[in-house]
Amino acid sequence: MGAFKLHAPTASNAPAALAIGKLSLFSFRNYTEVRIHCDAAPIVLVGANGGGKTNLLEAISLLAPGRGLRRALLADLQNRTLSSEPWGVAADLDTPDGPLVIGTGRAPCSEGTQDHRLVHINGQPARSANALAEPIALTWITPEMDRLVGEGATARRKFLDRLVYSFDPAHGARVRRYDKAMRERLRLLREGRAEAVWLAGLESDMAQTAVAIAAARLHMIRHLRTVLAESDDPFPRPLIAARGTAEDQLTDHPALQVEDTLRAAFARARSDDAQHGTCAVGAHRSDLRITHRAKNCPAESCSTGEQKALLIALMLAYVRLLTIQRDMAPLFLLDDIAAHLDSCRRAALFDALRALGCQAWLTGTDQDDFAALAPYAQFFRVTDGQVTLL
Ligand SMILES: Nc1ncnc2c1ncn2[C@@H]1O[C@H](COP(=O)(O)OP(=O)(O)OP(=O)(O)O)[C@@H](O)[C@H]1O
Numbered sequence: 511m512g513a514f515k516l517h518a519p520t521a522s523n524a525p526a527a528l529a530i531g532k533l534s535l536f537s538f539r540n541y542t543e544v545r546i547h548c549d550a551a552p553i554v555l556v557g558a559n560g561g562g563k564t565n566l567l568e569a570i571s572l573l574a575p576g577r578g579l580r581r582a583l584l585a586d587l588q589n590r591t592l593s594s595e596p597w598g599v600a601a602d603l604d605t606p607d608g609p610l611v612i613g614t615g616r617a618p619c620s621e622g623t624q625d626h627r628l629v630h631i632n633g634q635p636a637r638s639a640n641a642l643a644e645p646i647a648l649t650w651i652t653p654e655m656d657r658l659v660g661e662g663a664t665a666r667r668k669f670l671d672r673l674v675y676s677f678d679p680a681h682g683a684r685v686r687r688y689d690k691a692m693r694e695r696l697r698l699l700r701e702g703r704a705e706a707v708w709l710a711g712l713e714s715d716m717a718q719t720a721v722a723i724a725a726a727r728l729h730m731i732r733h734l735r736t737v738l739a740e741s742d743d744p745f746p747r748p749l750i751a752a753r754g755t756a757e758d759q760l761t762d763h764p765a766l767q768v769e770d771t772l773r774a775a776f777a778r779a780r781s782d783d784a785q786h787g788t789c790a791v792g793a794h795r796s797d798l799r800i801t802h803r804a805k806n807c808p809a810e811s812c813s814t815g816e817q818k819a820l821l822i823a824l825m826l827a828y829v830r831l832l833t834i835q836r837d838m839a840p841l842f843l844l845d846d847i848a849a850h851l852d853s854c855r856r857a858a859l860f861d862a863l864r865a866l867g868c869q870a871w872l873t874g875t876d877q878d879d880f881a882a883l884a885p886y887a888q889f890f891r892v893t894d895g896q897v898t899l900l
Pocket residue numbers: 538539540541557558559560561562563564565566586587588589590591846874875892
């Protein structure tokens with residue numbers, strides 16, 4: 511991620527937004543076939559539990575690389591009652607560079623090929639879903655993410671890494687390379703037949719990659735902190751930090767020295783790691799620490815509503831950062847967003863979304879929760895896989 515100026519967009523200088531104009535779903539989860547036409551304004555999807563609101567956001571999340579907001583298998587996205595027809599999602603989008611048409615879906619089953627998804631960009635087949643990283647900027651908040659604020663380091667670290675991917679697509683390959691070397695080292699240690707030189711080669715690769723991973727995480731944290739410091743949202747401001755062996759040392763030691771420290775730590779831990787079947791140190795142990803700044807309280811000890819508000823503050827900062835870096839406001843999916851927010855915080859969120867100028871997709875069971883958005887949002891009712899404009 512290169513250096514860029516951080517000027518929060520205001521209504522008058524807001525960059526153009528990425529916006530869906532038409533969305534079609536085929537054989538996707540509880541949808542047989544549905545088409546939605548909309549404009550760049552926020553969209554509110556309301557309806558009773560089980561109608562298909564989250565499924566619709568999940569379909570949109572597949573316009574970006576990856577497995578979508580539920581990290582589902584391709585087979586799970588298949589409408590169970592129409593199993594012969596592979597699912598598909600298509601969208602006509604407006605972008606600052608002009609119209610964009612994206613189609614994605616499960617490849618028809620054929621013998622000898624693994625389940626995979628196909629992607630077409632402006633009618634041309636793409637080599638993989640990674641090609642969507644360039645034209646699409648998209649992020650989300652889901653109720654499952656509430657837990658990550660208060661729960662374990664693994665979920666928070668993965669969340670931080672996902673934030674980094676959107677800015678630095680090479681980050682995914684780095685993390686995969688590190689995990690592969692770590693698994694291979696553990697396998698050799700467990701089998702007890704590892705030659706020292708072989709282990710040292712893997713540990714060297716792990717040390718180098720761990721430092722690159724930690725540097726990318728710290729870079730992201732620095733930018734997020736800058737945006738958070740400039741924000742005037744009424745949400746509690748989170749203090750964020752990436753903590754881990756490499757992250758801690760990189761703040762005041764040169765990268766090569768940190769690599770040496772890690773290499774030595776891996777070598778020292780060999781017999782313990784062999785015994786426990788895990789790696790005691792490394793990039794896979796890092797954490798994203800979140801603290802409620804005003805209360806000087808770790809997020810884990812905050813109330814459910816406070817945790818939700820901290821997460822929203824963080825994601826609003828992330829959307830601002832994406833907007834600045836991509837020079838276009840991303841699609842922003844907010845699932846079940848009214849839960850745990852009092853009416854003041856809800857109003858503050860809607861104001862913030864308006865100021866961001868992004869096409870936000872919000873879901874909820876109660877239309878009244880979104881009354882403040884009524885003057886400028888588009889409302890749809892979602893019932894049993896059917897979507898109707900309200
Ligand atoms: N592969 C599938 N095929 C058919 N139906 C599915 C499939 N996967 C999930 N569903 C169904 O889709 C329905 C809608 O799920 P979804 O999570 O979108 O509901 P929702 O509107 O977000 O509800 P809530 O308000 O409870 O969050 C559920 O009843 C679920 O059982």
